[in-house]
Amino acid sequence: MEVPSIKDSGPVGAGAKRAVAFGGGGVWFIAWMLGYATGLREGSVDLSQADVTVGTSAGSVVGAAIKSGRLNAMTGAFEALGSQHGTLTGATGAPSQLRAQKIMAGTTAITAESLQAIGRAAMASRNSPVADHKALLHTLIGSTVWPEGHYTTATDCYTGESLLVNESSGLSIEDACSASSSLPGAIGPTWLGDRLCMDGGVSHSSTHAEVLQGASFVLILGMFDFKAAPPEHVNPSFGLAERVAPGTAGREAAALHAAGSTVHVAIAAPDPDTDFLSPATIAPAFAVGKQRGIEDAATISPHWH
Numbered sequence: 001m002e003v004p005s006i007k008d009s010g011p012v013g014a015g016a017k018r019a020v021a022f023g024g025g026g027v028w029f030i031a032w033m034l035g036y037a038t039g040l041r042e043g044s045v046d047l048s049q050a051d052v053t054v055g056t057s058a059g060s061v062v063g064a065a066i067k068s069g070r071l072n073a074m075t076g077a078f079e080a081l082g083s084q085h086g087t088l089t090g091a092t093g094a095p096s097q098l099r100a101q102k103i104m105a106g107t108t109a110i111t112a113e114s115l116q117a118i119g120r121a122a123m124a125s126r127n128s129p130v131a132d133h134k135a136l137l138h139t140l141i142g143s144t145v146w147p148e149g150h151y152t153t154a155t156d157c158y159t160g161e162s163l164l165v166n167e168s169s170g171l172s173i174e175d176a177c178s179a180s181s182s183l184p185g186a187i188g189p190t191w192l193g194d195r196l197c198m199d200g201g202v203s204h205s206s207t208h209a210e211v212l213q214g215a216s217f218v219l220i221l222g223m224f225d226f227k228a229a230p231p232e233h234v235n236p237s238f239g240l241a242e243r244v245a246p247g248t249a250g251r252e253a254a255a256l257h258a259a260g261s262t263v264h265v266a267i268a269a270p271d272p273d274t275d276f277l278s279p280a281t282i283a284p285a286f287a288v289g290k291q292r293g294i295e296d297a298a299t300i301s302p303h304w305h
Helices: 026-042 057-068 071-083 095-105 112-121 129-139 173-180 239-243 250-256 279-304
Strands: 018-022 052-055 151-156 162-165 189-192 195-199 216-220 262-267
Touching: 018 057, 026 057, 026 071, 026 195, 052 057, 057 071, 057 129, 057 151, 071 129, 095 112, 095 162, 112 151, 112 195, 129 189, 129 195, 129 279, 151 173, 151 262, 162 173, 173 189, 173 195, 216 250, 216 279, 250 262, 262 279
Parallel strands: 018 052, 018 216, 052 151, 216 262
Antiparallel strands: 151 162, 151 195, 189 195
């Protein structure tokens, strides 16, 4: 089974009225997106009604749960993890893990060669069993059924290609979300058919909103915009595309707009000193996201209904 690359898949937004790109960003951003969706729903914008969604890394899981009508269930399951200590990844500080993290942190250009270098390090990283990660994802998603209209992204470790996965792939939703969130030096990689894959955000984009071209309205949820708000320093484990080429979400939004879509971009912009993998960040991130969702609902609602 060969999962197609995004460049071979073509846009999936044609004919859609409402589309959402759920971006990547770790535990913190999962909580923020859950809060944002909750706040929007209080303003009568229900993201489960989106015709098509694409999720990358953290967004693959959030999008799957929301499209399945399980926003409340995932929120409850995720909040229950907030009392745990440490992180929710398999990062143990093993030399092979640190090597993968160092290579990713030192990447200064997004090319096939640089992504392949990260991919080699990801494949050679001694992480916890992928089955453990899939079990956690199953708890969060709460269903083995692919949500209709939901796509996930991943990156082929060997070729560096960005991949697009949906129900037609014949793969399980847990496999798809596991691959999309297989952070080099911490989780995975995960097999998708005959491709060994790492995090979909280890690529030119952390949202892959470009695949939603053709939709009437596109909502892009991103973690960072280093062009609009340049940070003094960054966490090199997150926002690879944004760190290398700031303003990725804005460029994607401009391209979608030029193709005829109305676009709303919501950037979370957390403090860069945040431990984005810590369960302790879940409650405060959810609260911040919810308030932002309440504020944005009035702007989004006319395009949603």
